[in-house]
Amino acid sequence: MAGVRRRDRRGRGLRGPLAPPQAPISRTRAERFDDLVEDEVRRLGARWERELAQVEFTVAEVPDVEPWFDGPVPLGQTVPGEGGRPVRIVVYRRPVEARATGERELGRMIRDLLVEEVADLLGLSPESVDPSYDSPDD
Template identity: 85%
Template sequence: MAGVRRRDRHGRGVRGPLTPPQAPVSRTRAEKFDDLVHDEVRRLGARWGRELSGVEFGVEEVPDVEPWFDGPVPLGRTLPSEAGRPVRIVVFRRPVEARAAGEQELGRLVRDLLVEEVADLLGLSPESVDPSYDSPDD
């Protein structure tokens, strides 16, 4: 019986993943974005936990818009409660990522977007929901 032969064309070595799947470097962009939204929701929940206890937060890839839609692509949306479902605040990953120039700006954009949606839901100004709203510093 011959040993296992690995494919090694052109002397490049064995091909395959360099890190285990559970390592942070192997997380997808979608997973990293979900983590970013989750961290921001947790941060807002620390201050507004009681008011946000019945709110569900989620991430979707893109908004569902009609073909004749003629306006800026929404970055997020608040959906009212209906048929026993709680109020939902949804962040649209692809449009948000398209508007951000880098990771720091992406974090700031997610923060400001969620603050605006929560402020609208609570009937408050974004600055009263989060004093760091719309500031360049994280």
């Protein structure tokens, strides 16, 4: 069966991708979200490089919450470093995407969320971490 080709009911076979893999349109929603987080981390890292050198930024689909949990689902979380592990700032993709109404608002929410988490970690106000915090303009 090594040479068997699968065909659809019209005998055409499998079609190739609609766009080349390097085209922005071919990226999944999760990959685009990861790119937005990475861009924001890079931007914050340029200003706070020394303070954030030992901080790991990650993206998770959803937070682990107990079945009895009653309250708003968190958008992000700072996990303390234990046992030689670095402090982690986690952004939860699905809750953030569910609250954003478009790509522009998604980027703004990621920016504000990361600024708030970094400010909390450093013991500063969000405005001192990023002067553009909570501003509607990008």
